Amino acid sequence: PLGISFFSWVTIKLGWGDQPTGTTISQIIGIGVLAGIGFTMSIFITNLAFAGGRDTIIHTISCALGYLAAHPEALEYLRADPKRITLASEEFFRVFMPLTHIGRVCPEATEVNGVTVKAGDRISLCWASANLDAQAFDAPDEVRLDRKPNPHLAFGFGAHLCMGAAHARLMLRTLLQKCTERVAGIQVLAAKERVETEARYQRALGYESLTVKLSPRARGEAVGDGAIPTIPLNLIAPFLNEAVVLNDDELA
Numbered sequence: 001p002l003g004i005s006f007f008s009w010v011t012i013k014l015g016w017g018d019q020p021t022g023t024t025i026s027q028i029i030g031i032g033v034l035a036g037i038g039f040t041m042s043i044f045i046t047n048l049a050f051a052g053g054r055d056t057i058i059h060t061i062s063c064a065l066g067y068l069a070a071h072p073e074a075l076e077y078l079r080a081d082p083k084r085i086t087l088a089s090e091e092f093f094r095v096f097m098p099l100t101h102i103g104r105v106c107p108e109a110t111e112v113n114g115v116t117v118k119a120g121d122r123i124s125l126c127w128a129s130a131n132l133d134a135q136a137f138d139a140p141d142e143v144r145l146d147r148k149p150n151p152h153l154a155f156g157f158g159a160h161l162c163m164g165a166a167h168a169r170l171m172l173r174t175l176l177q178k179c180t181e182r183v184a185g186i187q188v189l190a191a192k193e194r195v196e197t198e199a200r201y202q203r204a205l206g207y208e209s210l211t212v213k214l215s216p217r218a219r220g221e222a223v224g225d226g227a228i229p230t231i232p233l234n235l236i237a238p239f240l241n242e243a244v245v246l247n248d249d250e251l252a
Contacts, residue, residue, distance in 0.1 A: 063096035094152035
């Protein structure tokens with residue numbers, strides 16, 4: 001239904017023929033059309049980009065809020081020095097990996113860890129496993145907000161690096177910054193875990209739904225080297241439907 005709705009929306013709203021209108025979505029579709037792959041296939045590719053940039057950041061943000069609620073000392077740790085937010089956000093991306101795996105077609109015959117892969121074979125790149133690889137990470141099951149280096153693959157790698165990586169990083173860092181500035185504590189009011197169940201394993205995968213309460217800090221209370229700004233707060237984008245938080249008026 002989401003794909004059909006998205007297709008209908010694009011068809012109705014972006015009736016620009018062969019020329020893009022300037023929006024990000026129309027630019028992507030326009031490049032595809034001008035490259036000769038056709039309007040329908042261009043919309044299909046754009047839909048993948050849209051879906052890939054929605055559920056992933058929703059998952060990471062809701063998991064980060066849930067973690068800060070369960071570990072109030074982590075919020076105080078970030079509040080003591082907001083410069084720690086950069087490393088902390090990367091650790092949240094590593095641990096709260098929204099994708100278990102993604103399929104790829106091998107272009108040529110090769111061997112991976114003793115397993116022969118023929119040209120044209122479909123293989124699975126297990127992002128979640130890579131981010132918990134003990135050969136790459138010390139104590140991979142632990143959340144270490146000061147982890148450095150942190151060569152996680154939450155956004156892919158190389159030519160397949162997520163094109164929304166910079167945006168996702170900005171969103172999570174901004175959220176954490178605003179929490180350190182304006183939020184005294186986070187309380188989980190209701191949570192329904194999402195569990196991925198397969199024949200050989202079960203993996204907790206964030207939340208089906210998460211409702212939290214944000215307790216406000218006193219205005220002017222120090223944060224790191226400064227004081228809390230008295231600017232409006234938009235903690236989470238309107239499309240974030242996995243985490244329900246108090247609005248700005250309730251935080252004022």
